Amino acid sequence: MHAVIVWWDLAGSAQTVESLRSFLRDEAVDRFARVPGLRLKFWISDTARQRWGAVLLWESAEAAAVPLAPRAAELIGHPPDSVTAFDVEATVEGLFTTAALAGRGIALEE
Numbered sequence: 001m002h003a004v005i006v007w008w009d010l011a012g013s014a015q016t017v018e019s020l021r022s023f024l025r026d027e028a029v030d031r032f033a034r035v036p037g038l039r040l041k042f043w044i045s046d047t048a049r050q051r052w053g054a055v056l057l058w059e060s061a062e063a064a065a066v067p068l069a070p071r072a073a074e075l076i077g078h079p080p081d082s083v084t085a086f087d088v089e090a091t092v093e094g095l096f097t098t099a100a101l102a103g104r105g106i107a108l109e110e
Contacts, residue, residue: 001058001059006084007081016050023071024105024108029103037062037066038058040057053082
């Protein structure tokens with residue numbers, strides 16, 4: 001397994017954390033649900049500092065290396081400020097009460 005973390009600083013962009021939530025609801029969530037080799041993607045934000053990003057968990061480094069359409073970068077106006085890739089050493093799921101993880105988060109629960 002392979003993990004990738006991407007971050008954008010939205011300073012100077014026409015986009016904000018709030019405006020990008022519409023992008024998630026209208027486009028990104030459905031599109032990423034169909035990406036081969038992607039096990040999990042969750043979008044993250046820091047509203048106070050206007051930072052936006054994502055954590056992606058891939059089945060393999062090869063799956064992670066397949067180029068994706070740069071839609072978020074187009075909207076934000078520049079590529080991510082930080083992209084970091086990691087090998088995954090281990091995974092575990094803890095005890096939880098909500099069975100489905102898909103469809104959760106601020107942008108989808110508004």
